[in-house]
Amino acid sequence: MKNVLALAVTALVAAVSSVICARLGIPVWSMFIGWIAFVAGGMSARTAAPTFVCAILGLVLGFVGASIIGGGAAALGGDIALLLGVFVIVFAALLAQFVPFASLVVCYFIGMTTFFASGLPPTAPTALVLGSGLLAGVLSGLLAVILSGVITRGPAAETT
Numbered sequence: 001m002k003n004v005l006a007l008a009v010t011a012l013v014a015a016v017s018s019v020i021c022a023r024l025g026i027p028v029w030s031m032f033i034g035w036i037a038f039v040a041g042g043m044s045a046r047t048a049a050p051t052f053v054c055a056i057l058g059l060v061l062g063f064v065g066a067s068i069i070g071g072g073a074a075a076l077g078g079d080i081a082l083l084l085g086v087f088v089i090v091f092a093a094l095l096a097q098f099v100p101f102a103s104l105v106v107c108y109f110i111g112m113t114t115f116f117a118s119g120l121p122p123t124a125p126t127a128l129v130l131g132s133g134l135l136a137g138v139l140s141g142l143l144a145v146i147l148s149g150v151i152t153r154g155p156a157a158e159t160t
Contacts, residue, residue, distance in 0.1 A: 006148035013147065017140040026133045030114060034137015037110045041138075043145055047104075052138045054104040056131055058093065058111020063122035065089040065112070 014035070018028045034055065041051025065085040072081030093108035114134065120126040 002152050006151045009147045009151060010144040013140050013144040017136055021133065021136050024132070026129060026136060027118070028133075030118070030130050030133025031136040031140065033110060033114050034134035034139075035141045036137070037107045037134060038138045038141030040106045040110065041104050043141065045142060045146070048138055048142045050101055050104055051107050052135060053102050054096070054107030055111040055114070055134045055138070057096070057102060058108035058113075059115050059127065059130055059134070060111075061089040061092055061108060062112040062115030063127070064092075066115070066122045 014032075017031055021028050021031045034052075037051050037055040038048065041047045041054070065088065068085035068088060069081045072084060075081075076084065089112060093105055093112065096108055097103050097105050111134065114130055115122070115126070118126065118130060120130070
């Protein structure tokens with residue numbers, strides 16, 4: 001029964017988070033992508049911050065890729081600019097595995113995907129909106145894990 005209650009609390013956290021995001025003008029889907037990053041990053045308080053950092057760095061790489069692709073299209077041609085842009089951002093994301101605090105490569109790809117899937121231009125307002133969604137998802141996932149843990153563990157045993 002505790003497990004069912006923990007699942008219900010997780011669903012409630014997601015539902016409340018979606019309403020908060022919608023009210024703040026943050027796309028709800030970006031909150032869910034942040035939650036996916038949280039799960040992919042390890043689903044713990046210890047991994048929440050590195051997960052968010054890697055997803056944000058992936059978002060930044062998406063901006064870099066879009067700039068290379070958009071800026072190089074006229075000079076190099078669309079296919080060459082696309083090839084170069086994707087090579088640069090994927091290589092950078094793969095190199096990140098050697099960065100101690102920010103080595104969650106999958107979260108870089110989650111951040112890049114968030115940007116490219118949004119269809120938004122690489123601007124500061126885009127970074128703010130998508131970054132806020134990713135943060136909301138990571139924090140919602142963390143809150144759900146903490147609350148679920150409290151429910152499934154129950155009260156601490158008394159010692160005498």
